[in-house]
Amino acid sequence: MALTTSVPLLISQQFDSEVVLANYQNGVYYNLDGSAAQVWLGLKAGRTVEEIAGAFAATTGDDPGSITSQVQAFVDSMLAEGLIANGTADARSETWSPVGPFAAPEFQRFDNLRELLLMDPVHDAGEEGWPLRETQETYKEN
Amino acid sequence: MKASGLIRQEIAKVFAKADFDKTMSEPIEAQARCGPFGLRLGFASQDLARMFLPAYIQRPPDTIDLDLRFITAADHDLSALVPEASEKPRLLIEDGIYSVWQPAVIPVLYAVDLIARRGIAWLPKGEAPPWIRSRPAISLIHAMMHETPWCAVHAAAVGSTAGFTLLAGEGHSGKTTAALACAKAGWRYAGDDFVAVNSETGQIEPLFCSARLRPSLVDTFKSFIGETTPVSDFNGEPRHELSLADLGERIGGGQLRALFIPRRRGAALPEFTPARQSDAFRALLPTTAYELPGWPNEIADKVARIGGLTPVFFADTGTNPMDIPSAFALQLERL
Numbered sequence: 001m002a003l004t005t006s007v008p009l010l011i012s013q014q015f016d017s018e019v020v021l022a023n024y025q026n027g028v029y030y031n032l033d034g035s036a037a038q039v040w041l042g043l044k045a046g047r048t049v050e051e052i053a054g055a056f057a058a059t060t061g062d063d064p065g066s067i068t069s070q071v072q073a074f075v076d077s078m079l080a081e082g083l084i085a086n087g088t089a090d091a092r093s094e095t096w097s098p099v100g101p102f103a104a105p106e107f108q109r110f111d112n113l114r115e116l117l118l119m120d121p122v123h124d125a126g127e128e129g130w131p132l133r134e135t136q137e138t139y140k141e142n
Numbered sequence: 143m144k145a146s147g148l149i150r151q152e153i154a155k156v157f158a159k160a161d162f163d164k165t166m167s168e169p170i171e172a173q174a175r176c177g178p179f180g181l182r183l184g185f186a187s188q189d190l191a192r193m194f195l196p197a198y199i200q201r202p203p204d205t206i207d208l209d210l211r212f213i214t215a216a217d218h219d220l221s222a223l224v225p226e227a228s229e230k231p232r233l234l235i236e237d238g239i240y241s242v243w244q245p246a247v248i249p250v251l252y253a254v255d256l257i258a259r260r261g262i263a264w265l266p267k268g269e270a271p272p273w274i275r276s277r278p279a280i281s282l283i284h285a286m287m288h289e290t291p292w293c294a295v296h297a298a299a300v301g302s303t304a305g306f307t308l309l310a311g312e313g314h315s316g317k318t319t320a321a322l323a324c325a326k327a328g329w330r331y332a333g334d335d336f337v338a339v340n341s342e343t344g345q346i347e348p349l350f351c352s353a354r355l356r357p358s359l360v361d362t363f364k365s366f367i368g369e370t371t372p373v374s375d376f377n378g379e380p381r382h383e384l385s386l387a388d389l390g391e392r393i394g395g396g397q398l399r400a401l402f403i404p405r406r407r408g409a410a411l412p413e414f415t416p417a418r419q420s421d422a423f424r425a426l427l428p429t430t431a432y433e434l435p436g437w438p439n440e441i442a443d444k445v446a447r448i449g450g451l452t453p454v455f456f457a458d459t460g461t462n463p464m465d466i467p468s469a470f471a472l473q474l475e476r477l
Contacts, residue, residue, distance in 0.1 A: 009438075011431075011438055013423060013442055013446045015418065015419045015420040015423065015446070015450075018418070018420050020420050020423055022427060022428070022431075022442070024431065024432075024438055027428070029424060031420070110424070130145040130146075130232050130234035130241065130243075
């Protein structure tokens with residue numbers, strides 16, 4: 001199945017070669033730098049794991065098999081954390097290519113915001129909107 | 143009728159003159175500046191005015207951008223607007239209506255008709271959580287900033303002749319200590335909790351003239367803050383909710399020159415370490431986004447832009463708060 005970086009309640013921002021992801025559902029932040037950021041940006045550009053690994057191998061001359069297995073392991077860990085999801089692949093951008101040398105990709109995880117999230121009185125207000133109550137339905141009929 | 147239609151209808155009723163006169167025995171009106179906006183404030187009673195007015199910067203604005211009324215269940219029965227499953231917080235953004243239901247221990251309903259530019263803060267129990275008194279109806283100000291370059295950010299901001307610094311960080315990082323130390327030293331003060339920042343130009347404007355002070359800091363700032371209010375306690379976070387209205391014209395804004403991320407790493411004197419735009423983003427976004435419901439992607443974009451407007455530094459604020467102003471001034475002048 002294709003992978004997408006469009007995940008509900010996940011905010012992403014790119015700063016030069018760094019990507020910050022913030023999960024609004026559980027208050028966890030992630031920092032992706034170096035190859036980790038490049039893999040995420042590759043997925044965002046609509047590339048498959050094989051295409052990303054192949055692009056890295058072409059630019060670095062490293063062993064494609066080794067890169068593929070490391071990229072796959074990283075993608076699996078991002079899936080497990082909910083940083084990407086199975087679904088329709090992101091729109092393909094023809095201009096993407098990896099920047100910098102390849103190193104085993106990994107993310108930094110910051111969960112010190114969980115407490116803050118629990119403290120906040122309105123953090124889970126959201127997509128469900130404002131369901132009408134029965135009394136309001138009655139109001140409508142009158 | 144859609145929920146937004148019902149809310150719009152009830153807001154209009156609150157503002158109907160005849161209804162206002164009939165139900166509110168002692169309405170209080172005031173004008174205030176709140177970030178880039180001018181507010182006309184209406185309080186249904188002296189009690190409500192005493193509760194919220196001290197936090198507002200009471201200066202006549204050039205224009206009125208929002209008419210805002212504070213009312214209780216005794217003034218208007220708005221229980222029909224409370225959403226289903228009322229124990230849950232809820233957010234509605236629909237057809238020009240923005241509304242937040244905060245159940246908590248002391249419930250509050252905020253709603254604004256962004257087309258009519260009229261808002262309400264409804265307090266079903268006649269009282270408000272103390273931390274809301276220091277930043278009343280800030281979620282409605284956030285709604286007014288939608289599709290503008292302005293953003294209400296969780297940060298303190300103070301300014302010297304060299305420009306303003308935004309102090310961003312989690313609780314206990316030392317934002318209030320640094321901001322009050324600078325204000326005590328004669329700096330301009332734009333806030334210690336939430337301030338308005340233009341994400342395109344870097345202009346900073348105060349939203350409120352309040353401060354949220356830990357009891358342990360009262361002695362440090364006693365001569366400056368005057369009388370303290372009773373301590374509020376929100377989830378084990380005791381605070382004095384203060385009004386700094388006596389600072390007068392020193393409550394104000396200016397141009398952002400640097401973003402400092404206060405942290406305590408044991409330095410005796412204040413020290414600065416260069417930080418990245420992403421550090422500023424991480425320092426600003428969490429509380430900003432969590433406390434201002436709605437449009438999280440837009441908030442993240444604005445916060446990212448703000449983090450990239452100026453140099454960013456980690457600031458170890460040292461052991462003596464009174465050393466902070468001169469160190470901050472020196473750092474700002476170097477830029």
